[in-house]
Amino acid sequence: MKRPAASEPSESQKRHATSIPGFLSDALKLAEQWQLRQHSNAAAAKDLPYPATALETVSMDSVADAWRSISKWPQYKRTPLMSLPWLSSACGVDQVFVKDESERCGLTSFKALGGGLVVDDVVQQAVAAGKAACDVKVATASAGNHGMGVAWGARRTGCQAVIYLGERVSESIADKMRGLGAEVCRVKGSYEDSLRAAKDDSEKNGWTLVQDVSWEGYQSIPARIHAGYAVVALEILEQLAEMSAGLPTHVIVNAGVGGFACALCGYLWHKLGANRPRFICVEPTAADCLQHCSRSGSLTLPANGESTVQTGLDCRAVSPLAWRVLERGVDNFLAVPDEAIGPSMKLLAQSEPPVVAGESGVAGFAVLLAAASNPDMKQILQLDDKSCVAVIMCEAPPSGESYEALVGMAPSAVVQASKA
Numbered sequence: 108m109k110r111p112a113a114s115e116p117s118e119s120q121k122r123h124a125t126s127i128p129g130f131l132s133d134a135l136k137l138a139e140q141w142q143l144r145q146h147s148n149a150a151a152a153k154d155l156p157y158p159a160t161a162l163e164t165v166s167m168d169s170v171a172d173a174w175r176s177i178s179k180w181p182q183y184k185r186t187p188l189m190s191l192p193w194l195s196s197a198c199g200v201d202q203v204f205v206k207d208e209s210e211r212c213g214l215t216s217f218k219a220l221g222g223g224l225v226v227d228d229v230v231q232q233a234v235a236a237g238k239a240a241c242d243v244k245v246a247t248a249s250a251g252n253h254g255m256g257v258a259w260g261a262r263r264t265g266c267q268a269v270i271y272l273g274e275r276v277s278e279s280i281a282d283k284m285r286g287l288g289a290e291v292c293r294v295k296g297s298y299e300d301s302l303r304a305a306k307d308d309s310e311k312n313g314w315t316l317v318q319d320v321s322w323e324g325y326q327s328i329p330a331r332i333h334a335g336y337a338v339v340a341l342e343i344l345e346q347l348a349e350m351s352a353g354l355p356t357h358v359i360v361n362a363g364v365g366g367f368a369c370a371l372c373g374y375l376w377h378k379l380g381a382n383r384p385r386f387i388c389v390e391p392t393a394a395d396c397l398q399h400c401s402r403s404g405s406l407t408l409p410a411n412g413e414s415t416v417q418t419g420l421d422c423r424a425v426s427p428l429a430w431r432v433l434e435r436g437v438d439n440f441l442a443v444p445d446e447a448i449g450p451s452m453k454l455l456a457q458s459e460p461p462v463v464a465g466e467s468g469v470a471g472f473a474v475l476l477a478a479a480s481n482p483d484m485k486q487i488l489q490l491d492d493k494s495c496v497a498v499i500m501c502e503a504p505p506s507g508e509s510y511e512a513l514v515g516m517a518p519s520a521v522v523q524a525s526k527a
Contacts, residue, residue: 130457131197137450138476144442145487146398152435153385157377161432163326165333165373170341173224173334182212182219182263186339188346188497191458194472197479200494202352205455205472206343207462209503215465216419216502217339217367218256221332222247225317226260226268228331233266240265244314247271248294248302250363251280251419251467252502257317258289269314271305273298275414275421279506298422319366321428329366329428336370343497344378355384357488357496359471362388362397363422365429367501373432384497385489387439389470391415396425397433398440406430416445416509419467419502439488447473449513455500456514456521463518465502466509472498 152158157166177183187207195203212219226245233243243266247257254270261268268289272281273296281291292308294301302320309316321329340358347355358375362368368388376383388397394417399409408423415421425433451469454476455462464472475498478485490496504510504518511517516524 134454138480141447146440151438164431169334170337185342202495204497216252218252220335222256223260224335230264246309246314247317248305250298258284258287262288271301273301320364320426333370337374340371340374355497356494358384359387359498363420364426369429369432372436385438388437389441391417392442392444395442417467443470443473453514465504468500468502
């Protein structure tokens with residue numbers, strides 16, 4: 108019996124016929140052992156219109172307004188969107204892109220887009236009312252990068268900043284904030300304890316609190332921060348169009364209180380409607396507050412009180428304003444254990460070109476490695492040879508010493524090795 112003629116392999120299949128690079132095989136073996144906790148969101152509403160209640164969280168109009176302000180900053184330029192063919196090959200997908208936020212506005216994360224934007228607003232309003240910029244004082248609580256964004260904004264506009272840090276935030280991060288001219292106030296306890304202190308002192312002293320988490324009566328500033336963060340999603344769509352890569356089918360974003368995740372999810376949902384990508388939120392196993400709320404069906408605190416090396420994501424309370432988008436906008440929640448972080452950082456350091464990533468920026472890559480190693484996970488996430496995946500690498504290493512301990516090389520050595 109004559110066999111039917113074989114169909115011509117697709118370009119994706121041709122690419123994936125290449126062997127997996129040697130530096131990737133060890134990471135894939137490790138990924139087989141990682142215990143990721145996955146939750147498929149039964150409330151996800153991919154085919155429904157953007158909810159009216161979410162418009163106060165983030166919208167196309169609010170993002171356009173934020174971009175008009177941010178694009179005027181001398182320090183503004185788009186961050187790179189790079190293809191990772193070795194990872195798309197391992198995962199069996201068409202494309203994997205990494206959005207590298209490690210040098211945004213000369214900082215180590217995207218956070219200047221939010222905190223820096225609000226500080227800019229506050230100072231402009233004060234100056235218009237006849238007050239000197241140097242007499243304006245802003246405050247915030249931070250697990251790391253948000254405080255850097257506020258401190259940077261204060262230095263840029265000439266106002267004062269006080270940053271409240273819990274005891275889990277390293278002194279090296281505190282020193283970076285001081286280097287930007289901010290006053291650092293240490294608080295015994297967690298991020299949530301530092302937030303209470305920042306709120307209390309701001310109310311007592313008449314400072315403007317620049318916080319990326321909302322509560323009753325405090326929503327306009329977090330919403331403005333979301334609009335600034337969403338510029339990252341705006342850029343991704345622009346850059347993919349310039350590459351003729353089409354729309355992303357999957358977007359993977361790290362999450363703390365949910366502000367960055369809701370900004371990207373909300374903008375993409377509002378702009379693309381039913382064509383929006385599958386949205387995947389990743390968190391530390393020790394601080395999976397978004398997944399906990401989705402599982403429980405309410406905004407409650409998880410019982411877990413462990414610490415995590417993913418310090419910038421070490422948050423227990425979801426922002427209610429962000430939850431308006433994330434409750435139905437996220438398709439999959441994944442909690443990633445700390446054991447996956449070092450290998451994922453090392454893998455990115457060995458790629459070409461290298462990506463020097465911080466501990467709070469790589470959980471999304473761990474998810475893709477797990478999917479490449481586990482067909483069930485790949486199926487749950489609906490990854491196939493037509494998928495175009497965008498992963499946000501949201502921070503550079505907050506500490507050179509901790510990076511070297513996890514990767515085996517200093518950040519500068521990784522960069523130098525790539526130039527050799």
